[in-house]
Amino acid sequence: MEIKNTNTEQTILAAAEKVFMDKGYSGTKTTEIAKEAGVNHAMLHYYFRTKENLFNRVFEKKAELFLSAFKDAFSSDLPFFEKIKKCVETHFDKIGENPKTPMFVLREVVVNKEKRDFILGKVIPAASFVLEELDKLIREEIAKGTITPIKPIDLLINIASLNVLTFIAAQVYFDFDKGMNDENRNFLLHRKKNNVDVILKSLQP
Amino acid sequence: MEIKNTNTEQTILAAAEKVFMDKGYSGTKTTEIAKEAGVNHAMLHYYFRTKENLFNRVFEKKAELFLSAFKDAFSSDLPFFEKIKKCVETHFDKIGENPKTPMFVLREVVVNKEKRDFILGKVIPAASFVLEELDKLIREEIAKGTITPIKPIDLLINIASLNVLTFIAAQVYFDFDKGMNDENRNFLLHRKKNNVDVILKSLQP
DNA sequence: CCGACAATTAACAATATTGTTAATCTATAT
DNA sequence: ATATAGATTAACAATATTGTTAATTGTCGG
Secondary structure, eight states: OOOOOOHHHHHHHHHHHHHHHHHHHHHOOHHHHHHHHTSOHHHHHHHHSSHHHHHHHHHHHHHHHHHHHHHHHTOOOOOHHHHHHHHHHHHHHHHHHSTTHHHHHHHHHHHOHHHHHHHHHHHHHHHHHHHHHHHHHHHHHHHHTSSOOOOHHHHHHHHHHHHHHHHHHHHHHSOGGGOOOHHHHHHHHHHHHHHHHHHHHHTOO | OOOOOOOHHHHHHHHHHHHHHHHHHHHOOHHHHHHHHTSOHHHHHHHHSSHHHHHHHHHHHHHHHHHHHHHHHTOOOOOHHHHHHHHHHHHHHHHHHSTTHHHHHHHHHHHOHHHHHHHHHHHHHHHHHHHHHHHHHHHHHHHHTSSOOOOHHHHHHHHHHHHHHHHHHHHHHSOGGGOOOHHHHHHHHHHHHHHHHHHHHHTOO
């Protein structure tokens, strides 16, 4: 009489993740998730009660992932310009590991007030950590005259803009599900290099 | 008796535009459009037959608008750097006139293969016009050594990334429907200046 | 093997959603 | 004023979608 945490629950969660990521909350039918998971659709309610519960499990995981891309990006120990370079690259690569995440999160956040508040509640702490770090670094360099005066928040938005929109564009052009061909890979490599370049130049006095 | 029949068809279209822009195709119920328009929901089928017909009317209009922001941006007659500055500003302002459009178009394009093909079919011609113009300009400047070698497509994506994501972020933070306060306006002005700055610096040798 | 209980299924139920239809109303030309 | 055609409405219909339930199956410790 014990927990036989079947893989059914995990199978459903994985299927839900796939379908929700592609079609969003309102575009997804629970029957399609069940079909994708290969289980009776009652199982989905048995384990998660409602569509919304299931969605929240997926959303919270992906939102965490989306924000962690920022946190992880700003935790190396390097000279200033290399550090910034590393930040851009790390952020880019983190998104690359889950390339559909930005569009998924932004879509729900724009469409759903609760999700918007949820994200904003997480963004503030996440951002303030990063912004404080950045602020110290930037002040020093501005004092030394090695970079132009810039607000940390602007630098952050610039990085996010370039990296995030690269992957949204990629999502329009090629199908992440079918693996990537050389052209796709080259596009991303090229854009990563470009983004680092643009950010570093934006700092020049 | 009383005159005049306010054009019901236009009323419905306007309501559809509003709701579709906020909630996307799958998130919108035709009954909500009817309610928003203040008409019996049968009218919506009387004039447009199906939800999809109605949606397509809205989508095609907005897709055109989205792309026109690029075309319009590249049609001034100024010295190189001022021209680029003008491009970024015009593109930014064009989006500002319809700030929800980028997210609306991108959302449907990512989620719906037909809409994706529709957009890609329009993007290619629109882009090639702009890219050819840009190519001529850029070549001259590179030859003169006044800018760093850069591909027109990269410049274009950089401009689009910075401008588009500015408004997506804005859409998350403030409610475009309730008019904007000073803080909102300042944010946008500040970001416009920042984006011009980043783009111009990205061109430096 | 049995009993308990979790897992699974089919069948049902309730509501939402899109779409249709037939009747009614309204404006306008004759 | 009447006929006509288009506009509008309520009422209906069909299907989709989410969720529930009761019965069945499977597992495992005793």
